[in-house]
Amino acid sequence: MKPDLSRLLRPRSIALFGGGWAVNVVAQLKKSGFDGDIWPVNPKRADILGVPCLASIDDLPGAPDASFIGVNRDATIEVVERLSAMRAGGATCFASGFLESESETAGGADLQARLIKAAGDMPILGPNCYGLLNYLDNVTLWPDQHGGPAVESGVAIVAQSSNIAINMTMQARGLPIAYVVAAGNQAQIGASAIAEALLDDERVTAIGLYLEGFGDIRALEAFAAKARARGKPVVAIKIGRSDKARAATMTHTASLAGSAAAGSALLKRLGIIEVETIAVFLETLKLLHMIGPLPGASVCSVSCSGGEASLMADLSSATDLEFADFAATQRAALKAELGPIVTIANPLDYHTFIWGDTPRMTRVFSTVMAETFDLTVFILDLPRADRCDPSGYQCAVDAIIAAKALTGSRVAVLASLPENMSDHFTREFMRGGVAVLHGMSEGIAAISAAIAAGRLGKAEPEPLVLTAATANQSSILSEAASKDALSGFGLKIPKSIQARSIDELTREAAALSFPVVLKGVGLAHKSEAGLVALDIRDEASLGVAARQMQTVTSEFLVEEMAVGGIAEVLVGITRDPTGTFLLTLGAGGVLTEILGDTESLLLPVSRNEIMLALKRLRIGRLLEGYRGKPAADMEALGGAVMAICHYAAAHCDRLVELEVNPLIARAGDAIAVDALIRLNDVE
Template identity: 45%
Template sequence: MPVLSGFGRAPAKFSGTSSPARCYAHSAVRGLQRMAQGLDRLLRPRSIAVIGGREAEKCVVECLRIGFPGKIYPISKSRPSMAGIPCLASLDDLPEAPDATFIAIPAEPTIEAVRQLSAMGAGGVVLYASGFAETGAVGLDRQKRLLEAAGTMGMLGPNCYGTVNYLEGVALWPDDHGGHRLDRGVALVSQSGNVAISLSMQERGVPVAQLAALGNQAKDGVPQILQSLLRDDRITAIGLFVESVGDIPGFCEAAREAARKGIPIVVLKTGNSEAAARVALSHTSSMTGSSAAFKALCDRLAVVRAETLAQLLEYLKLFHLFPGLPGDRLMTMSCSGGEAGIMADIAHEIGLPMPAFSPSAQEGLNAVLGDKVAIDNPLDYHTYIWGNQASMTACFSAALADDFDVGILALDTPIREGLDLFGWKEAEAAIIAAAQATGRPTIVASSLSENMPRRLQQSFLAAGIVPLQGFDDALKAVKAAAWYGRARQRSLEQGPVLSATQVNTGPARMLDEWRAKKVLSAQGLSVPQGVLVASETEAVAAAEALGYPVVVKACSVTLAHKTEAGGVALNLIDGQAVSDAVTRMDGLAPHFIVEKMAQNAVCEIILGMTRDPQIGPMLMIGAGGILAELIGDATVLLLPATQADVERALDRLLVAKLLAGFRGRPAGDRQALIDAIMAVAGFIEQNKDRLVEMDINPLIVLPQGQGVVAVDAVIRWTDAS
């Protein structure tokens, strides 16, 4: 096999004086090259072998059906032939080392077959058998021996359906599938074999170039499959259906490579509803979890997230033709006010702007449509020109020629036989002519998924027009493509995220509020003026010195949520109130904090750190105070974060309206808030090996020019090493 793209130069030869460390490093690189080459041979083979019975023969049948041009070697001790091809009795009879082998025999014989194939230099294997790590201790031992046997070969499985490559015409797949040969298209990768089958059977016109099911991912998982797919220039976009992406650093590396190449990745991840499985002392940990961490990771890496299988397919269809849009300014056309209204409502709900037509475009549209049609965006061009191909072409061209980022024509096409389809062929020809004449990214969208016949899907795709099915998913696809265009550029400019390093060994200890705020004050955060006291008398004296109103709080490392325990008294205006408050709190804590009451708050923010075991430390920003868990208005940032990251995060929050000045109220000190968030981010980075969790809740935002103040804080960390 030739050396693969991406590993173009042969490894350097070493002299006898090369250092052991250097030799080891180059040996490791060569090993990685061989593993990558093995997986590439598996996914894009020129020769294949199959081992087993019914499932193996099904692979042969499917390879012949979709036109695999390479060598096929069936191997069976009990079958004389498979699909008319004579069987070999054993692996020893192979005339060459196959690029890819489908193995459908029991687990123990599978290991021996893998060992033989690896020794002869085969490329990779699909393992159909179960009975490995998914079955417990015995299976784990079996899987360990399997990996030792595999060496540098590529591997899908075990417990895996395999792969279908419609570019090469090869189906290492023991079941039916719905694709067909093509020259370029999207790849679909699924942890579920059954979902992979369903996706292959889609009737949405998605040009599927490669289908892969991952099974147990004992050796090659999502990151390795992504990297191999990215080495194939015929792949236009990649869709993932996964429970987990596994190796996070590997996934990050693959996603960054996809961004560099401009190949969008769309992921549908299951398991987002699982509650956090650990007891947390902070609001942050209860407000975030694996779902929030993965969302933040995707945002950082320019990986598009889908919510349904239908969305996954519609997004991929758009990305196949347009790997990102320059912006999100939308124009829609329909011959029905009802369709226009539906699309306008969806656009408003998801934040797609629909600017008015320019004066020149209005003039051109008036010339075609006359004074009976109001020229607006969305454009309801009525049915006066329906069936008149020249007039429809002129109308669509005038609209698409205006300064929008994308145009959508609503078109539902009847598919029942016997109907008079007057005007539909003219509409098809008109939108194709208009899109090609203007060069505007163009979508034809049906209101319902079933109202786009396959012939029309293929016609539009061939003409460079995206056929999307269902208004809701169509407009969300536009938003996703516009987001990807921006996010891709950001991801190329940013460095890698903080690694998921382990926290220093030893018990984590909680700082009480007084000490936590001292730590944060040293980091540059503003905290209220206050005094730590041990008695009622000291508390009253401190309050008199500070000036009223004041706050009294119980201070103890055992009080993470003081309000619920009755350990907070606000807005105390005289000595008696302070004395009474301390008396009520007696027994809750050995000390009390007396602080100047923060007033004139514009809004309250929560800042916090939580740690994902795979992704690492994350900064959470959200609506604070009593709203922290009530409304769940929060977003997560991976670190390190830039000021631009922080600004975008703030804009995503509902509380951003309060920060900007809501209904005549004063605006908050946004820049001071941003500076405080950046200081907290820096603190987390400096202490990433110590911090277990942290909350600042609330961080009170004062009016413009008056700053912010951290009025409560929780820090739990280990001792410095």
């Protein structure tokens, strides 16, 4: 059963336990104008900031909806147990020294287990958690300063870092924040469950997640499904992209994919828009709050500077933004208003000829907005009021807002520098229904994210293939055994023989058709060790090649050479620490690390997803037939990848990683000429 966080998130009564930290919470509650009951519990004080204290928890007049517990970790467990017994609505646990400190201080894990048991059915945030801010209802269950004002609607942010959460509240970008909830250790309630509960508030327009880890993947799937059903977009930052968690794995796939690829694939699969910086995170949430996901990528940029127009075009070149041409009727109307000197193009530099003529500026801006652009963006940096007079720019402000009112179009104003848009003008624009973006790079990234949000499908993805943590011991199957295992699921492999001596090799090779490939057995990366000989045309040459390898290995694998290859493809599957399985498709063979040309998906995958991923690769042009060369059999290639995925799904309880590299795509089929599988040892 999912926890009920409604009383905790929107309390009418709050109990506080502790000294100095509880004083801070009372100060914030009074400052925010919380009009519910405040019940400090402190036997050593008569009052806290004028609010009478209770001597003990037994003196509480009722079960509080929410509690802030700011005592030490042992006392925290006692307070939580008492609150749970009286059926309180929930609590935030501020104390540290639980599971997060286990590596430094013994006993943290045991204390956290005791805390969870003490809480029972009562929801708790943390421990090691600041708490929550509800700017809709003036609930500031928070023991520190914060910068958010009261709002009537806005975005909700769930953060696994209390300090990052504080920083976000201090933003001066005009983002209306409805909730900020710090997740802390997530001992009982994870970030996904918190975010899912926030979706129930109709005043919340979008959700932002600051994630250090994913936690319960099934809970994240449930949250994403609910967000999709409610039509509320989700934006996330996932830190730890540089973590080399797979440095000890055996395959090229693992070293190429890394932990960041699995995280990004997970978010994409669930329809969560991933961004990389806090600035872009806030700007994206703001644009989604004001306008929502964009229905298309057609953007019109408007400025009175050629430099700004050029910068917009240059900085947008590697994004999803599309600067479509004006319609013929627009071009004629704009030419009539702006005169012969102005070039009518998108991005548009309308020059300064009409500056100061608000009605004329309104007509021009309305003409730009009137057609089918998905978003019209005005580049506008305003003078700083402490040293300059911005009143001369009021004409542009008024004209943009008036044109927005006349057309009902989606409109944003973008300041090329974040500091060049004051809070005063930000509020004025937003009251007029115009989104304000602070910073050109950040604004363009936010627009691109809103375009991506608009492209998300409404179909529910299949539940992810998940498995438990990897065992300590694992074993690698030989190449022959790996290929044989995969061929049982429909993967085509070359005819081959194995031999433990040169005599056996030359005797058994008669069953094969030349040319053949000789490989030494025993090492994962055979090419680097000189254990691969290609295009061997006769038995004598086979013997020579085997004798050259004999100093390294005495066991051989010889197979018929796959000729007529169009492209070599890498297909790898690795088990991520989250328990998901990451499928990596890329350029294979000797080009794997050189090109780094990969696409990542999570299992299970559909054939259509595989085909689209293959087309996105740089080698996709080779597969389709490049400069008159024959095309690969894409159906056969897709089928080969599906066969590998089916093997992985069937062995997900033991699979650690597998790689087919290369899978040779040919005009009539796809054939795997090398494979490696690593499985957990059976206990």
